[in-house]
Amino acid sequence: MKRALFALALLAIISALLPFSVAADTNGRISGTVTNGTSGQPVSGSTVTVSRFDKKPEGGVMPQSVDLTAITTGDGRYSFDGLDTSTGLVYAVSVTFQGVLYSSGMVQISSSPEQTADISVYETTPDQSAVSLSSRGLILNAVDRETGAASIVDVFSFDNAGNKTVIAGDEGRTLRFSVPPNAAEVGPRAGFDFGTPSLEGSTVYATSPLRPGAANPASLGYVLPYSGSTFELSVTTDYPTQDIRILVPAGEDGKGARVVSDTKPLLDGGIISIGSQPYHVWSTGMLQKGDVLSLRFLDLPTATSANRALSTIEPALIAIVALLLATGVAGWVVRSRRLSAPRIVTVAPALADTLEARRAALTEELRG
Template sequence: MRYAGVEYVSPMVQLNEQPQQTVDLTVYETTTDASVLRVNSRSIVIAGASPELRAVDVMDIVIVENTADRTYVGDSSGVVLRIPLPQGAQEISPQPGFDYGQPRLEGNVLLTTGPVPPGSHTIVLSYTVPYSGTRATLSIGTAMPTGTLRVLVRDGTYELDSRSLIDTGTVEVSGVTYRVLAVDAPVVGDTHVVQVSGLPRTGLLLDLPLGPSIAIAVGTLGLLVALVLTVIALRRRRAGPQEQAAAAVDERLQLAAELNRLDEARAAGDLDEAQYNERREAILAQLRQLVLRERGVEGGQ
């Protein structure tokens, strides 16, 4: 249902055994006060490297909380969240499970327009960052009050180093050990630089099984869907002309927004399972064609 200009949907309701049911749906008044939003944590996971493409794979998990009792609908320009990405980030893929609205890039900052209701919400992004030699540099900005910023890598693979993030040791998640650099309460507007060294010079893609473990650690259903699309993100292309790269990013963002709206329509009961699966497969097919086209593979036109 729509209230105060915001669409609200209930959890999925199974009507097979009980066709008539009553569902409680909480709606909220709205606010444009940005101070109600904060990032509880941001975890940037180094998920692998493609030496033949000189690119590092990254999974970025941001947990945002609206501390008010009103839905935050953004500032006067309609922007709700500003998420600074590392300099040079490419192939940015917002994953389903969060209302991005109509996401777009402004420089290296991802802007979202979807309203944020009260409570905690998880954002999952996948992207790549280029590197040369055996070292990558991640420049990570902060645009909102943040509880903790972390960078993680599977222990024994690559090395992490930073002047502003502290080595907090290792953490074990589902039998896998990760090295963690972290800083609490980073200053809004500051940029933190993390060096990733020990990357391969040549060879095949190093594919680390980080996704499932991180999904379990964060404990969010959206990450399970994210892992499926991350497989696509891990098969990258060589960078093309700047105009083509910008167009590809825009198309990815639009397709991600379509997937998100499709999930909402199913949850609201506007689509049955057959309709949902058909439309979802059509969007995923467009994503696959986009990846093929970016890589210059025949059939991706």
């Protein structure tokens, strides 16, 4: 009898404690305002979704989510209360406006239970007159004489300077990526976040919308015919392009292949190290829509197993290369024409840590 009474008492104590422990874990709140970035007015009557993920994306796989919805008020406000604040949980707030999805990105409330996640949405247009390339990077990935192939990674950083989201026109396409006419094996690389690409002639077409502001970099890979110690690369600019950088792997002594152009003057930017690999950088810029950039890669090494000097870029470094191109870090290298040879510039540890953090953040956004 005593044991039964003790069990009942223990059960009562546990039952009394449970609501407090649950309440302690469900005191999270995410609120914000949905604003039409085109008109500047709040958006009322829109369905806002908060998605809870038990873990962050891993291996390109998005985990299952638990979703809640709310409707924005007359002044565009929304709120979600009673959210689980357990460690390891992440949230994302999203809303669809005129057929385009907009998201707040990842929100964590484990340490700070109350968070604000404002979202700007935009009216849509098929007009691409406000689209430009803030930077483009042409990276020589590898050469192989035995197969007669030079592998190129082409990194694009788009910018939409308008106040409307660019959507597909009647043909169902949005952005264009021109590649060399003689390119083969053209395809998107990991992290291509611009919908389903298609290739027609020497142009890759994308299908996803381009929201105002700077977009995540997109990268394509392709192969060009290679023979002897040189090959040529020619690209047409589909959009006004502020800056183009050409990266060629260099040896430990800073020596290696050269790049020249008959159509645009190139600035020799010297050497920059990305990871453990030094790259020689050339740049040009201020290209208008329809301009053609023709490049010749000279003094390439023979691609034998004994002296192959160009190595394949690790996939994880592509995001860092894209960030370097987009943020102009490559411009930190020596630009003085008085130097007889470029000096090697290594990214400082503090900057490397920052880039790694940004790469990780970029990777999460691309996977999202």
